[in-house]
Amino acid sequence: MKNILEQAQKIHGEIVSWRRYFHENAETHLDLPKTTAFVMSKLREFGYEPVEICKSGVLAMAGGKKPGKTFLIRGDMDALPIEEETDLPFKSKTGNMHACGHDFHTAMLLGAAKILKDNEDYVEGTVKLMFQPAEETLAGAKAMVAAGILENPKVDAAMMIHIFSGMPLPDRAVAFSGPGAVSATSDWFKINIKGKGGHGAMPHATIDPLNVAAHIHIALQEINAREIDPERAVVVTVGEMHGGSTGNIIPDTAFLQGTIRTFNDEVREFIKKRLVEISEGIGKTFRCEVTVDLFNSCPSVINDEELSKSIPAYTMELLGKERVLDLYSMTGKTQRMSGSEDFAFVSVEVPSLFLGISASVKVDGITYPQHHPKVVFDESILATGAAVYANSAIHWLKNH
Ligand SMILES: [Zn+2]
Ligand SMILES: [Zn+2]
Structure with a gap:
């Protein structure tokens, strides 16, 4: 298998262009017609047979050629009902804004989809790609679980990424919080x-x-x-x-x-x-x-103990130790956030992991937080995110 990070870097320009499309056409809640149409057409282009298993909830599967377990990777796709106040050339034209960075998650998961398809012969089991609506309204993950995303084949472990702005993290760091409850x-x-x-x-x-x-x-x-x-x-x-x-x-x-x-x-x-x-x-x-x-x-997102050890290790191999912040090993306690995250509805069903990537950008000397109409995120982490998704799935399946 070729180096996954290099493969991700090769398609970085494409991932950026997808992200900008999602940003410009920001949609909210369970109504994501443009976003899901774009995601499904790209997935078909890569060779997938994506299915909309509930309103604006898309499932695609990679692997399945070799026997093994099933690993789920999730990206949420919804924006917020906020009027954007940035000067970006691809500023939202819908009156909604991707102020939480879910446009990044969608684009990174699509990048991972492309990488996984190119490496399908190496996937020892199945990877489920969960493109989820309505995270901000806490309805999307629940709907996709009810629609059966965790069954057929049964999911053995699941992972999500959230990018962050304005958090006390080094630039471009991939951060792991530790086992137990990590969101409120x-x-x-x-x-x-x-x-x-x-x-x-x-x-x-x-x-x-x-x-x-x-x-x-x-x-x-x-x-x-x-x-x-x-x-x-x-x-x-x-x-x-x-x-x-x-x-x-x-x-x-x-x-x-x-x-x-x-x-x-x-x-x-x-x-x-x-x-x-x-x-x-x-x-x-x-x-x-x-x-x-x-x-x-x-409920809270509960990080699984085993995933809190194995995924940081695979990520260090992928990116090098400098880029990875294992906050649990560093501080001796699990780092929690007072925000909530509806991936919790997956984490109560199967062993799960939440990880963060720092994507802060200063605008006129100010780093705006998530959900702010002026927040801007660092596109240079897009290839990293896609690589982390694909690499975690491939290595976890290989080792379990
Ligand atoms: Zn949010
Ligand atoms: Zn969010």
Whole structure:
């Protein structure tokens, strides 16, 4: 087999052009008609028979000529509903923006597809390529798992890559977090408060929902401050508060929306329970009707112990020690992030691994974080990403 990194570098220009197409035509959620059409046509061009197993979810398989296990590599394809504010020549023209870098993941996975096809005789088993929609809305991985991506043949191990901007990592580093939970659980909540509106000068004749909204907002912060072990990392954020229209009217209703993040299932269930009790309790105290809805739930991505050892080793062989950051070996503990990642729905089913590649670029002296309308990513890592995907699959299958 030829050197995989060299093969990836040879197609770097192509990967860049694919990435720019995805960037310019950014699409969101489960509606990725242009993106999936492009992905499927490229896959067919490489010799695959891709299948859309659920809305905008594409599966392609490489290998299968030699017996062996099945390794899944995943790239997400959706953008965010953000108006782009960069000066890139291929700036998005759709009103959506690839501000999380999923255009990179799609292009890198396509690059890996090409490399795997060219080396199919060396694949000892099967590689499943998972082109996933709707990561940002936490719906895509779940839909593809429900559509059977982990069966026929059964997946033995799975891996994903996320690129990063604005993280404290050296440029172009490939970073491994260690075993265990690496992303936060996510639960969104909506709190609807129903009072009784009226004249602002006669509050006694009303039931004020804004007063209740304010009390709930403050009280929810006490869950973290007073009821959770300080050893546990927890976030309870209210990101949206609405109610009222002018200064002398007490409105009928008010609304709060927010999200809960943690790394532990027991803590997660406790917070959800207390959030409902506190909100309803304050409603009762001040005579409002309060209803709480929990939705958009996602568990943590759990990194498998064996993959946390084997994949960094294969990657060091591929790229050299300097490019690889094994954060677990360096710090003695697993490095977690408070963001959530819906690859979690794969990781609860099969041994999985999340790895990151640093792709920060400074714009006028500033490195913007992911999800920012001005974020720009470093295209020079595209060949690295494609090579890491293909190399991990080939070597894991060879050794297991
Ligand atoms: Zn994101
Ligand atoms: Zn993302």
